Amino acid sequence: MSSENDDYLDGNAAAGELSKIFAIDVTSAEGQCAHCGAIKRFAEARVYMRGPGVVARCAACEQVLLRLVSVRQRVFLDVRGMTYLCLDTSQLQQSSG
Numbered sequence: 001m002s003s004e005n006d007d008y009l010d011g012n013a014a015a016g017e018l019s020k021i022f023a024i025d026v027t028s029a030e031g032q033c034a035h036c037g038a039i040k041r042f043a044e045a046r047v048y049m050r051g052p053g054v055v056a057r058c059a060a061c062e063q064v065l066l067r068l069v070s071v072r073q074r075v076f077l078d079v080r081g082m083t084y085l086c087l088d089t090s091q092l093q094q095s096s097g
């Protein structure tokens with residue numbers, strides 16, 4: 001019997017789902033939690049994948065950072081739990097040209 005609280009994975013677990021919509025590896029991106037202000041790499045977030053989608057929670061305050069739900073051909077992305085997400089675009093230069 002595991003409690004709900006320890007049934008999470010780290011942010012890398014969401015890489016597969018997020019790579020369907022982001023050209024950049026989001027797990028290496030740095031984001032700020034809108035609730036507590038913590039600035040962490042997305043890979044450090046707590047990811048819950050038991051529901052119909054993916055929920056990422058702040059490792060510091062456990063508030064929701066990001067929700068991703070796939071419905072047929074559409075993906076709903078809710079990122080209101082993050083003040084910002086800082087992506088490293090240097091990764092994109094490999095595939096251009």
Ligand SMILES: [Zn+2]
Pocket residue numbers: 033034035036037038058059060061062063
């Ligand atoms: Zn937080």
